[in-house]
Amino acid sequence: MPKCQTTAYALVMEPILRQAATGTRIRTPYMASTPSTSAHFRHDETRLSGDPHLSLLDLTPALDSDVPEIVSLMNLAYRGADTEAWNNESYIKGPRTTEAAMREEIAAKPAGRQLVWRREPRGPILATVWVEPTEDDVWYLGALTVHPGEQNGGLGRDLLAAAESWVGAHGGHAIKMTVVHIRAGLLAWYQRRGYALTDETQPFPYGDGRFGTPQRDDLYFVVLKKQLIGS
Numbered sequence: 577m578p579k580c581q582t583t584a585y586a587l588v589m590e591p592i593l594r595q596a597a598t599g600t601r602i603r604t605p606y607m608a609s610t611p612s613t614s615a616h617f618r619h620d621e622t623r624l625s626g627d628p629h630l631s632l633l634d635l636t637p638a639l640d641s642d643v644p645e646i647v648s649l650m651n652l653a654y655r656g657a658d659t660e661a662w663n664n665e666s667y668i669k670g671p672r673t674t675e676a677a678m679r680e681e682i683a684a685k686p687a688g689r690q691l692v693w694r695r696e697p698r699g700p701i702l703a704t705v706w707v708e709p710t711e712d713d714v715w716y717l718g719a720l721t722v723h724p725g726e727q728n729g730g731l732g733r734d735l736l737a738a739a740e741s742w743v744g745a746h747g748g749h750a751i752k753m754t755v756v757h758i759r760a761g762l763l764a765w766y767q768r769r770g771y772a773l774t775d776e777t778q779p780f781p782y783g784d785g786r787f788g789t790p791q792r793d794d795l796y797f798v799v800l801k802k803q804l805i806g807s
């Protein structure tokens with residue numbers, strides 16, 4: 577567990593650690609059968625100290641019954657728009673994921689968590705993100721998604737901050753992610769949130785139909801990394 581070296585870190589971590597200590601939703605396993613009932617918050621009511629990096633959305637691990645809704649949300653956000661906007665993947669046709677692919681991925685990575693955020697306890701899923709421990713205390717973060725109707729209002733920023741807090745509360749000291757190299761706007765967005773480009777790249781999974789059909793043959797991933805505060 578990272579040390580609480582800064583006030584900022586403590587502001588973020590203490591509520592989470594308290595949650596963990598009392599055994600509430602933060603420990604809920606992915607396939608838990610009963611939905612949690614603890615409070616949810618509007619994302620803009622959870623900011624702390626006016627620092628845009630310090631906010632806590634009430635993220636919950638997805639239930640198996642959430643998978644269809646998460647898949648629809650991801651496909652809408654990643655592939656729903658037909659424009660070359662900074663925040664979608666118009667250069668890949670077809671769905672970003674399927675229910676079968678998501679269940680397969682989750683089953684193959686039992687330490688990973690698909691986290692979701694709802695404004696109301698029984699309301700629609702408006703945001704989701706995948707977090708997963710990989711090497712040592714480095715976690716992978718992926719599939720960061722905000723419903724298109726909620727975008728550009730700070731929810732993505734809050735979602736990322738809350739996922740980082742989740743990772744820190746579970747012993748992660750750093751986060752790695754992969755981004756398709758042509759997504760300049762998205763790379764800039766992550767860099768504004770403290771993620772730095774590494775020298776590492778990864779090949780695009782050409783031929784793996786689970787991610788859709790790329791419309792160009794030069795895609796690859798760049799790897800970004802962020803050291804978490806206090807670690």
Ligand SMILES: CC(C)(COP(=O)(O)OP(=O)(O)OC[C@H]1O[C@@H](n2cnc3c(N)ncnc32)[C@H](O)[C@@H]1OP(=O)(O)O)[C@@H](O)C(=O)NCCC(=O)NCCS
Binds near residue numbers: 662665730761
């Ligand atoms: C990426 C994503 C999660 C961001 O969510 P969001 O709620 O819109 O994020 P925020 O409201 O916090 O931030 C919006 C940003 O868009 C920027 N923006 C708005 N219009 C823009 C444009 N035309 N070009 C570039 N950036 C733009 C804003 O400046 C703001 O960034 P800033 O806060 O650093 O100034 C969301 O767009 C999404 O779900 N995209 C589809 C899925 C995806 O591609 N995810 C990335 C996974 S690697």
